[in-house]
């Protein structure tokens with residue numbers, strides 16, 4: 563299948579998003595810190611609002627049914643990496659999440675213009691999509707507790723048209739817990755020591771030039787770029803100072819998307835959707 567290879571902001575465009583409903587067992591989702599209880603009904607409302615916001619940005623949303631066997635199933639970003647006309651169905655790093663991929667694979671196949679689907683053939687390779695930061699020009703990968711060296715190699719093989727550079731992620735869950743795209747060639751970066759180390763590595767190892775927006779906490783650095791709009795958690799979730807910085811620096815429209823219940827279980831704004839540009843897939 564021939565696809566169109568876009569780069570820059572065109573490569574980040576999306577026509578379609580795949581999301582997944584919140585199961586009742588979501589309150590038992592994996593988490594690094596168990597201190598705050600998830601309010602299930604609030605999480606469900608937040609996901610509904612997230613979906614409506616995607617639709618307001620011109621995106622067609624495909625919502626997969628939740629599955630009570632999989633508390634983390636709304637975090638679809640981790641189970642597929644879609645860039646242009648190719649989709650890699652991942653092997654998530656945490657064993658409890660491995661079977662979440664089945665429904666995603668089928669959903670990708672059923673899209674009207676389906677991307678070419680790639681599988682992770684090496685049984686030792688693991689990737690969580692939350693570790694894959696596609697800038698529109700190159701791919702940064704976090705080597706974390708969830709994504710290993712063999713997973714990085716698999717990404718490089720699947721997307722040969724883009725350079726792949728990996729960075730260690732030690733304490734945070736994923737690379738995108740530390741940094742995300744907040745505009746064309748513009749990257750938002752969090753504020754702890756690991757985020758600072760990642761920023762320095764990105765600056766010295768990136769193949770292209772980017773503008774970096776430094777924030778003072780990691781929660782603020784996970785934003786979602788959707789066709790020039792930037793989903794941002796509200797000031798009471800990320801600190802009003804960070805909210806103001808994002809409002810000032812980001813060039814697109816900033817849209818508030820409350821996400822507190824997902825953040826309690828290490829979920830970020832990027833994590834609840836797989837964004838696809840069906841215009842890049844020739845049908």
Ligand code: CIR
Nearest residue numbers: 592637692827828829830833
């Ligand atoms: C997990 O630990 O796998 C989930 N509780 C959170 C996954 C968040 N994924 C993401 O941000 N891409």
